[in-house]
């Protein structure tokens with residue numbers, strides 16, 4: 001199986017520039033610097049590289065939204081906030097292969113004619129930020145970053161910026177506000193960051209994994225990358241499997257690998273002979289699937305067809321015996337805590353969802369509470385500046401639609417049938 005990112009992740013020295021170079025690293029940057037810039041963008045378009053941060057927007061298409069006029073400097077921002085519960089892949093890239101990211105940044109900035117890049121890393125990732133900074137220093141000393149890269153006239157400055165631990169700051173416009181030293185609140189779009197982004201300048205925001213794929217695409221060509229995946233969704237993905245499976249962890253797999261084989265072959269199936277009850281496929285914001293819905297390819301369109309999302313690749317396995325009311329209640333506590341408070345439907349709605357679920361789970365639910373949750377969801381969906389409200393609504397609705405009996409059971413019996421207590 002062809003791997004794009006993780007081939008050398010087992011080598012502890014791969015994070016150092018010397019080993020990275022010995023294993024072919026920075027060859028793609030040398031090649032890119034001799035290519036016309038438009039050709040690099042064209043290869044990325046051919047690669048069908050879909051953003052790995054959650055929304056799955058095609059990277060090459062996004063890059064094309066930058067204004068043609070070069071009078072305003074352009075900025076690349078790397079989203080290393082990795083806030084989506086169930087997702088833990090970007091930290092792996094940053095700790096095991098930081099030069100993949102840096103080489104990807106250099107190539108992307110060259111192709112987009114950007115001379116400034118910020119790597120926005122979540123505040124808790126202190127060690128990750130140190131490793132990325134060390135790699136930036138090494139790359140600068142070796143002439144891959146800084147002034148006159150590899151003897152060309154191309155200059156690029158890369159700065160690491162640590163966030164302060166807020167989920168909302170993973171949303172690209174909040175991230176930009178936070179980067180500017182403002183409160184991490186989302187901005188109304190349009191204007192989109194590609195025209196008015198960081199410091200008012202044209203800005204591209206991309207996820208760590210998206211940009212780490214770029215060197216491979218330049219080396220092997222867009223078509224080859226596209227051929228690893230499925231139509232309109234190329235390459236491999238880093239899939240994070242958590243929950244009570246025998247081998248939880250990050251797996252690099254071709255886009256389109258079936259969810260069943262991710263859980264049962266790669267992650268070894270469930271521990272202690274447990275049966276599967278449900279799966280959240282793409283991080284906690286994505287609609288839950290029942291155990292009988294896992295014969296589906298892990299790619300953006302296949303997931304959409306069955307009403308869910310590949311999201312950021314965070315597969316959360318839920319075993320038989322889990323109380324789905326309790327599970328949803330835990331998720332809603334997270335969204336209520338993380339709602340930034342700017343939009344009323346999200347600020348009030350997330351709080352209400354958490355509160356009503358808490359009372360249902362505690363045996364104090366009232367008749368009509370399930371309908372109340374669904375009504376609150378209807379008043380949140382699509383009515384806010386950013387999709388954090390939708391990110392709370394999608395699990396809430398899908399848990400109820402697919403496991404309604406458990407919610408009704410709590411109301412009927414006035415207790416959790418699973419014996420859970422908060």
Ligand SMILES: Cc1cc2nc3c(=O)[nH]c(=O)nc-3n(C[C@H](O)[C@H](O)[C@H](O)COP(=O)(O)O)c2cc1C
Pocket residue numbers: 050051052053054055056057059079080081082083084167168169170171172173205206207208210211386387388391
């Ligand atoms: C509430 C919220 C949180 C997000 N958190 C992240 C995150 O932690 N990392 C990330 O890459 N994208 C996150 N995103 C998606 C970004 O807004 C954006 O789509 C992404 O960084 C674009 O990069 P990509 O096109 O390479 O995926 C989040 C979106 C929302 C609405």
